[in-house]
Amino acid sequence: MKLNIALLPGDGIGPEIIEQAKKVVLATALKFDHSIAFSEGLIGATAIDRTGSPLPDETLDLCKSSDAVLFGAIGDPKFDNDPKAKVRPEQGLLAMRKELGLYANVRPVKTFSSLIDKSPLKREIVEGADILMVRELTGGIYFGKPQGRSEDGKTAYDSCVYSSFEVERVVRLACDYAMTRRRKVTVVDKANVLATSRLWREKALEISSGFNEIKMDFMFVDNAAMQLIQNPGRFDVIVTENMFGDILSDEASVITGSLGLLPSASIGTLTSVFEPIHGSYPQAAGKNIANPLGTILSAAMMFEYAFRLDKEAETIRKAVEESVREGFVTEDLDRKNPRSTSQVGDWISDRIAR
Numbered sequence: 311m312k313l314n315i316a317l318l319p320g321d322g323i324g325p326e327i328i329e330q331a332k333k334v335v336l337a338t339a340l341k342f343d344h345s346i347a348f349s350e351g352l353i354g355a356t357a358i359d360r361t362g363s364p365l366p367d368e369t370l371d372l373c374k375s376s377d378a379v380l381f382g383a384i385g386d387p388k389f390d391n392d393p394k395a396k397v398r399p400e401q402g403l404l405a406m407r408k409e410l411g412l413y414a415n416v417r418p419v420k421t422f423s424s425l426i427d428k429s430p431l432k433r434e435i436v437e438g439a440d441i442l443m444v445r446e447l448t449g450g451i452y453f454g455k456p457q458g459r460s461e462d463g464k465t466a467y468d469s470c471v472y473s474s475f476e477v478e479r480v481v482r483l484a485c486d487y488a489m490t491r492r493r494k495v496t497v498v499d500k501a502n503v504l505a506t507s508r509l510w511r512e513k514a515l516e517i518s519s520g521f522n523e524i525k526m527d528f529m530f531v532d533n534a535a536m537q538l539i540q541n542p543g544r545f546d547v548i549v550t551e552n553m554f555g556d557i558l559s560d561e562a563s564v565i566t567g568s569l570g571l572l573p574s575a576s577i578g579t580l581t582s583v584f585e586p587i588h589g590s591y592p593q594a595a596g597k598n599i600a601n602p603l604g605t606i607l608s609a610a611m612m613f614e615y616a617f618r619l620d621k622e623a624e625t626i627r628k629a630v631e632e633s634v635r636e637g638f639v640t641e642d643l644d645r646k647n648p649r650s651t652s653q654v655g656d657w658i659s660d661r662i663a664r
């Protein structure tokens with residue numbers, strides 16, 4: 311296959327980790343006889359510094375004309391401490407989600423048995439947890455209108471808005487994934503308070519009636535926050551609206567103890583974006599110490615979800631698992647004998663080539 315991949319390294323450690331994913335993608339392509347064309351685009355603080363915009367038009371066009379997008383991270387502390395900044399790196403991310411129609415963020419949350427002692431939870435609670443978080447990504451309170459400030463500046467408002475269509479397509483996607491897993495979908499909402507949540511329940515039930523084998527249940531978000539800590543093994547697929555998903559997917563990602571290893575896919579109507587779930591980790595930028603595995607596993611998700619090349623994805627995952635098992639990992643996973651970002655990238659691509 312001929313694959314056009316857009317690379318958006320972004321800020322902080324983004325460029326270093328994308329570099330490793332690039333090596334791994336090339337090694338995989340060589341092994342399975344695909345031809346790859348990479349093109350790079352600017353996004354985030356880096357893009358603001360060079361062009362004034364957090365998502366320049368050229369980047370958007372590049373993404374739209376690519377088969378998939380591999381994304382590093384965005385964010386820079388110089389903007390975080392300035393609430394009055396007119397343009398912010400995060401605007402680039404939100405604009406990309408909207409413009410590419412990235413309506414679902416999918417995060418597999420799995421434990422690696424050799425890393426379980428890094429989990430903040432007891433081994434017996436977290437062992438075997440295997441959750442697929444599906445977060446609606448282009449609706450809800452993140453994008454609802456009206457949003458703003460009253461004229462006298464004394465009141466501010468955000469609106470949570472969902473259409474049936476937006477709920478249906480993301481719930482359907484969650485059910486499709488569940489069919490390839492344990493066939494259980496938990497819809498997380500706040501239907502005891504919010505009108506949008508009641509629409510979610512209604513539409514989710516309708517969608518589930520089209521999937522005979524799926525068991526669907528409903529859970530209030532506050533309870534879900536507790537259950538994720540107390541009994542993460544009870545979940546298979548979780549589907550929820552944008553803001554609840556933002557919060558719960560971060561919670562879910564730390565319980566495994568392997569934050570640096572977790573990938574994600576943002577499924578789009580035009581193209582899909584693959585990125586690690588961690589941030590731009592500015593303190594580590596340029597030091598060749600950041601863990602590239604989340605990005606490399608995002609590349610595996612890209613092969614599987616965007617190109618339907620399962621064997622290629624499996625090959626990458628196996629090589630990553632091996633590096634973890636053999637302890638060939640960065641300092642976040644091994645303080646005593648750490649390898650550098652590029653050493654880990656080289657090791658994994660060599661392993662794939664062999």
Ligand code: IPM
Pocket residue numbers: 400403404556
């Ligand atoms: C994420 C991030 C973003 C979000 C921010 C940076 C706008 O936290 O991807 O989860 O809230 O969606």
Ligand code: MN
Pocket residue numbers: 556557560
């Ligand atoms: Mn978040």
